[in-house]
Amino acid sequence: MQAPPQALPPQALSLSTSSKHFLKHFLKHLLKHFLKHLPQALPQALPSQYKEWKKKALEDLKSRFCAGEEAITHGEQTAKNLYSHLVGASHPNTDESQGDIEIRFCTSDEDCEKAVIDSKVPIIAENQQPLQWKSDELPIKETFDQWRHDEDLMVYVQPSSRPRLKESYEKRTIREVAEKFLTDGTPKDPWNLLDCRCPFPNVHPKFLVSYHCRLLHFIQDGSLKNKSAQRDAASTVEVWQYKMFEKGMLIGQAGANSDFHIDSNGWGTWITVQQGKLGFLFMANFSKEDREAWRKDRGYNNGKVRY
Numbered sequence: 001m002q003a004p005p006q007a008l009p010p011q012a013l014s015l016s017t018s019s020k021h022f023l024k025h026f027l028k029h030l031l032k033h034f035l036k037h038l039p040q041a042l043p044q045a046l047p048s049q050y051k052e053w054k055k056k057a058l059e060d061l062k063s064r065f066c067a068g069e070e071a072i073t074h075g076e077q078t079a080k081n082l083y084s085h086l087v088g089a090s091h092p093n094t095d096e097s098q099g100d101i102e103i104r105f106c107t108s109d110e111d112c113e114k115a116v117i118d119s120k121v122p123i124i125a126e127n128q129q130p131l132q133w134k135s136d137e138l139p140i141k142e143t144f145d146q147w148r149h150d151e152d153l154m155v156y157v158q159p160s161s162r163p164r165l166k167e168s169y170e171k172r173t174i175r176e177v178a179e180k181f182l183t184d185g186t187p188k189d190p191w192n193l194l195d196c197r198c199p200f201p202n203v204h205p206k207f208l209v210s211y212h213c214r215l216l217h218f219i220q221d222g223s224l225k226n227k228s229a230q231r232d233a234a235s236t237v238e239v240w241q242y243k244m245f246e247k248g249m250l251i252g253q254a255g256a257n258s259d260f261h262i263d264s265n266g267w268g269t270w271i272t273v274q275q276g277k278l279g280f281l282f283m284a285n286f287s288k289e290d291r292e293a294w295r296k297d298r299g300y301n302n303g304k305v306r307y
Contacts, residue, residue: 047091050091050307053279053307054086054089054307057086057279057307058083058086058087060255061079061080061082061083061086061257062079062083064076064079064160064255065077065079065080065083071164072163072164073160073161073162073163073164074158074160074162074163074164074168075159075160075161075162075189075190075255075256075257076160076164077164077259078160078257078258078259079257081259081260081298081299082257082259082260082281084299084301085260085281085301085305086281086305086307088301088303088305089281089305089306089307090305090306090307091306091307092121092122092284092306093284100284100285101119101121102121102122102284102285102304102306103121103122103123103124103284103306104119104121104122104123104124105124105125106123106124106125107125107126109128109206109207111125112125112128112205112207113207116207116208121284122280122282125205125207127206128205128206128207128272129203129205129206129272129274130202130203130204130206131200131201131202131203133274138275139274139275140181140182140251140275141182143199143200143249143251144174144177144178144181144182146199146200147174147178147199150174151173151174151175151178152173152174152175153173153174154171154172154173154174155171155172155173155174155177155193155196156169156170156171156193156194156195157169157170157171157172157177157191157192157193158191158192158193158194158256159189159190159191160189160190160191160192160255160256161189177191177193177251180253181251181253184253186254187253187254187255187256190252190253190254190255190256191252191253191256192250192251192252192253192256192258193249193250193251193252194250194252194258195248195250196248196249196250196251197248197249198247198248198249199249200249203247203272204246204247204270205270205272208270250271254276259298260281260283260294260298262291262294279307280307281305281306281307282305282306283301283302283304283305283306284304284305284306285302285304286302287302290302
């Protein structure tokens with residue numbers, strides 16, 4: 001982080017017009033650079049907030065399994081595994097002088113565009129959601145309103161109470177899911193919907209629509225054009241399949257935790273929190289050796305768990 005400019009000595013105040021012009025723009029650029037990089041240091045400057053979150057998260061996780069006993073449900077197993085990882089976890093490094101950067105905090109679209117190209121670490125950004133919610137309703141209510149004419153459709157849910165030796169999921173109707181999420185404020189058996197179809201448009205981060213972030217679009221366009229520039233050159237099924245790759249919706253109640261996992265197909269994943277708070281754990285500097293060890297043992301810890 002660059003220090004702010006110090007006060008000028010008295011003799012520097014008597015400048016020609018050109019010098020004043022140069023100094024004005026120099027100070028403006030310096031201040032912009034200073035403010036632009038200030039948020040990068042905020043996580044290091046506010047350690048108490050992160051320690052408090054970790055303390056509460058550990059207490060919550062510990063309340064969801066019995067120490068010394070084998071887990072009976074998927075919820076218990078997930079809570080036990082996450083607890084073992086979070087106990088020794090720390091906040092990711094953002095200072096190059098302290099070693100490898102483990103996370104990027106972006107404060108502008110330009111920062112995000114650069115980070116997504118040359119960064120191999122998680123990227124955190126603000127104000128990237130173009131979708132505007134209604135001001136008089138919570139996002140969860142507006143979400144289920146979108147399904148009000150399709151309440152008999154089925155979707156996979158993950159109740160925490162599912163037996164550990166069985167599949168972690170079961171089918172429920174949208175009607176059942178809506179009732180659970182809209183009326184059960186403090187669930188004893190929290191649910192997760194990890195792969196639900198998203199009914200909303202314009203959910204991509206703003207910086208991903210720039211010219212430099214359109215590789216997926218070019219691949220889609222090249223695959224669908226079928227030697228024709230007509231809009232109907234591709235079948236409806238083909239177009240729909242690509243849309244399903246682009247976006248999805250995750251809905252979870254408090255306490256419905258997701259264990260460590262690697263998203264399938266190698267896609268880059270952007271998570272935008274629409275309501276509530278999200279705790280995010282990851283293993284920094286995850287190598288090929290780490291991946292192989294984790295594949296053999298899902299409780300593997302490379303000693304670099306960050307939150």
